[in-house]
Amino acid sequence: MEASADLSTIVRGAFADALALVLPVVCAGCDEPDIALCAACSECLRPAPVRRDLASVTVWSGLRFEGVPARAIRALKEESRTGLARDLAPALRSAVERAGGGTLVPIPTSRASFRRRGFRVAELVAGRAGLPSERLLRVRRQTADQRGLDLADRRANVAGSLLARDAASRRVIVLDDVLTTGATIEEAVRALTAGGALVIGAVTIAATPRRNQRQSEHSADTSETRA
Template identity: 40%
Template sequence: MWAGAPYADEVRAVLLAHKERGALRLAGPLGAVLCGAVRGLRAGGGPLLLVPVPSARRSVAGRGQDPVRRIALAAAGELRRTGTGTGARVLAVLRQRRAVADQAGLSARQRLANVTGALEVRAGAGRLLTGRAAVLVDDLVTTGATLAEAARAVTAAGGRVAGAAVVAAPSSAFGSDGARIEALPRGK
């Protein structure tokens, strides 16, 4: 998993403005940061399939948009423009199959329990993933529980997860070689 930036003051402010205050023009700069994280993965050859982690239906309805999908679309465009991801495209195939609690304030164990079994690939969309490598994308990672659940859902539908890329991660996740974070957590 790769992150494009540490989740610190400026990045936090931009993510929140985009996500909670509808500053849609910020999708471009956030997409460029996500593009850098996707490049860090060095995911194998072939077209890059970016699979965004979906927002809750209620959140999308309230915001009028899905911020992670919008950022993923900007990242795919940047990958194509720079020649890094010829054929990069977004496959918004994941959906929440049940409601989950807001993750803020939950421990790592509580977050994992909260999201386990919560995602699935939309009916009929599994064929788009079968035998293809997908890069899971999200705006922020804290414990990795949501990305682990997304990986489970994509794998269950026949897809192969090449890795995950996020706009931001806690500052403690950043080493001297950038924002490489250990593998997606396993287990229930």
């Protein structure tokens, strides 16, 4: 069953890539015609790792979710422009390098999102970056859409929603696409820890800048990676 689902993901991703070659495209960052990503916008996707310390884990993100990076990630997620995964891959790789060594464990994609897109965003970008991952987390119960919820409601929404399997004694890094409040990542950390894993960090492609995080978010130039 798992092999069939993986094959379906590969086929859908290949179809989306092929479709992008024959349909008119504009730059994902600035709407310049006839190019998927112009040179100037590509430069905006150069890795600029940031660190955010959550209550249970340190999260490294390759980019800030604003401007061109935000538009590129939205184009990948909402328009299925899967070719952009290659452009975002260096940012994720830079985050993983700072998180340390461990097995990447993606947060499960909801069934609705997978049906809509046909691929798993974080896993796709990780694959383009040459970073293998293992699905050690599964959904225990479905949750409501997190959009529009405040931090407390997000935490309540995802509490107890994930369950780890085959995680005992594993050294792991949680993988997600975008860090917003961190509620889902912390639920993943809880589930993996309960399953016997050692969670050494978390990584995302990008992180949403927050005004109240300036004291806990540091640039890669001024921070030390947590071992």
